[in-house]
Amino acid sequence: MYLPLPANFQKSYIDRDSYPRNLIRRTVSTYPSALTAYATRLDFATPNLFETDIKRLEVPIRDLKTDDGNGEDLDKLNIQSPDELTKWFGVKVVHDPNDPQNPVVAVQRKDPKCRFVYIYGANSRARLGITRSMLLELFTFHQVMPDYLDFISVFGLQSEARDLRFSSFREQKNLKLQHGSSGIDSLGRSGKHYQLCYNLKGVTFKFEDPKDHSKNQWSIRQAAFYHQLDVVGGNALWIVTKGGLDIQQRFKELTGNGARPEDKAFGTPDECFRSSLSAHLLFCHWSTEDWRGYIKWLEYTIEKDTEMAVLGPTGKGHHHHIYTARDIQHLQRWAEKVREVTSVLKANVDVMTSLRRFYTDLRDNEEFPMRGSCSDDIGVFASQLGNLIDDFRLQIDRADALVRITTDRMELVKQHRLERLNMNMENEAIIVRIITIVTLIYLPATFVSTFFSTDIVKYQGQGQEKGSFSNVAMVRWVQVTLPLTVLTIVFAYIWKSLAERRSQREVLPMDAEDLHRPLWMSDKWKWRPRARKASSSVESKV
Known part of the structure; x- marks a missing residue:
């Protein structure tokens, strides 16, 4: 029908x-x-x-x-x-x-x-x-x-x-x-x-x-x-x-x-x-199920990928992990996954809070016919939802801590990469300095030889098997080359010392008195104001 x-x-x-x-x-x-x-x-x-x-x-x-x-x-x-x-x-x-x-x-x-x-x-x-x-x-x-x-x-x-x-x-x-x-x-x-x-x-x-x-x-x-x-x-x-x-x-x-x-x-x-x-x-x-296991797995994976950055030896002669840009990408991906967990858990908390508020408001609504007979049931329901919300908040705190750890580990990996870059730059600077020193030593000899425009050993002709050696030319070459080499090295050392001292003065903090003190090449050469005569001081008082 x-x-x-x-x-x-x-x-x-x-x-x-x-x-x-x-x-x-x-x-x-x-x-x-x-x-x-x-x-x-x-x-x-x-x-x-x-x-x-x-x-x-x-x-x-x-x-x-x-x-x-x-x-x-x-x-x-x-x-x-x-x-x-x-x-x-x-x-x-x-x-x-x-x-x-x-x-x-x-x-x-x-x-x-x-x-x-x-x-x-x-x-x-x-x-x-x-x-x-x-x-x-x-x-x-x-x-x-x-x-x-x-x-x-x-x-x-x-x-x-x-x-x-x-x-x-x-x-x-x-x-x-x-x-x-x-x-x-x-x-x-x-x-x-x-x-x-x-x-x-x-x-x-x-x-x-x-x-x-x-x-x-x-x-x-x-x-x-x-x-x-x-x-x-x-x-x-x-x-x-x-x-x-x-x-x-x-x-x-x-x-x-x-x-x-x-x-x-x-x-x-x-x-x-x-x-x-x-x-x-x-x-x-x-x-609420399996979130604890998922966060635990994220903690294990992030710890495995970054433990050498914290515990690994970094001195010379020790084996350690060399971090690359790919490792930073992996850490960024893990950090985003953990932030996603935090976002999802907070959303679940907000939804459950709204659900609890809906039924507690329903209990107070005079138009709801079961507000009296089911009031205790709503109270128990709200209490159980509160327990689930509290559990979610604990998981959120755990995920937030993991986000901070991941971010700190990522910064540490970047510092390791920066330190490795600095070491490479130091090695390159040492090589450049060696080349500079060698060039500096050979520069006077090259200059003198070019200036004299003469050979120490001179062959008189292409067909002669024996050459001629000039004692005077050798002595003159040594007399000019060695002093020039010494002067060049001394001048370079003085210039290097002055440059280092100037850089230290610029880096070190200065007191208020130092702001009015003129910069001299040596601490012995300090400018001191000339003392006024007693008479002038007396006149000034009068």
């Missing part, structure tokens, strides 16, 4: 391809231009976001306490086509023979007490296993707030993880009926509900290298969560988007046969509300 639906809901469902412009309830944040902007961003993301191959479609749905608690305890199905999704909702569109232009939308059964919809891809960088038409039908049927489109747009086909730093928490409360609005009795909806969406990020160990642990691979992955709860009937909706099936498996464990009774109880609105708090904690716990 099919039940009729309100006219405004029928119109919204028929126009589902225009989502989010077809939403019934409007708020300040969903004015027409804002909805158009959401639709434009969805059009831009569609080619890489949704699956186009009909054979690869799969949307797992789990309904607990179907037909508003009057049906089966559990009904589940992996939706693999748009027709299956429509059939699962129990929706039927019929055409009135008298008015074929206005089709009638009817529904076969009410919403379940808890519906869990899992939208996923093969991995975090693959298209989601759902078509655009199926997503719009799902969001229209449950009147999902358009903000969730921003959260799922970070998924889809991509070569590198994009928009990893995006984090947000959005909420919308409709705890009292607006003027002229009402619930949908045929679906078991009172019209009084709240909805929220947020995303969290976790880290996953991907690959282990047994020979070199520094080559292990980790991946930061995010998940987007949407939740809606009817505060009168207790009907809850969950839509989770992620790459992989791990969170779906966790939700199965939360509401399966071996779960705690309070986590899978949906008999009354209070029990539905308590089970929703357990689901929130489940998702938050997922985001």
